[in-house]
Amino acid sequence: MARAPELRTVQVIRYVTPLREGGSLPALAEADDEFLYVLKFRGAGQGPKALIAELISGEIARLLGFNVPELVFAELDEAFGRSEGDEEIQDLLRASEGLNLGLHYLSGAITFDPLVTTIDARLASQVVWLDCLITNVDRTARNTNMLTWHKELWLIDHGASLYFHHNWESWEGQSRRPFAAIKDHVLLPWATELEAVDAEFRERLTPDRIAAIVALVPDAWLTDASIPGTPDEQRDVYFQFLTTRLAASDLFVNAAEHARKALV
Incomplete structure (x- = not known):
């Protein structure tokens, strides 16, 4: 385990x-x-x-x-x-x-620039797939939220992801939708291996592993009076959102492929 x-x-x-x-x-x-x-x-x-x-x-x-x-x-x-x-x-x-x-803090890290640093198709596809899963709207050319540190790519700043929680009651519908904002993803033009990455990441991201990550969220952060349910019930919504979205990953993979082909 x-x-x-x-x-x-x-x-x-x-x-x-x-x-x-x-x-x-x-x-x-x-x-x-x-x-x-x-x-x-x-x-x-x-x-x-x-x-x-x-x-x-x-x-x-x-x-x-x-x-x-x-x-x-x-x-x-x-x-x-x-x-x-x-x-x-x-x-x-x-x-x-x-x-x-x-x-x-990654001292000495520099902002990733795809025009300066070459990234291979596999890694680009992996980042695009991740951002489709977590609905991360903040990985654009204007603000890549990626750093180069010791010649490696590092991902930062995921606070704009999982935006369903700003419209809590619609989480189930949002979990089954393609990720429209992927068309603006800074790495999308190089993401030519999404299907292979989808198979790999679906196998690795098991429900038990998702549950263990969601369990890290402290009760002190689950205090919004406008959101119904106990902290455990709220954590379960995050779990259900992610596992439902993962099970329907072909929707966001196909949408990302379509968006990439429209660019290139």
């Missing part, structure tokens, strides 16, 4: 600098393990939903063999933001007390 994924928990000890290019004001922060993390705040933008999407999608990507920065639970103490001079950041820190999400 595959080992269940685990996330370490760190204590944030120093706010280093805001990363203004992020729409939800992520920040570079130091934790008590002496590492730097890109910190995603539960009190920002889309709130805990972005953290849930980041966690589930990032760990699915890791399971499928992609390079993904280590994800950690990041505890933010209530006193942490008192010395922050920027009022906007101070408000964000106060709204994010408790459990947040951190991604290990």
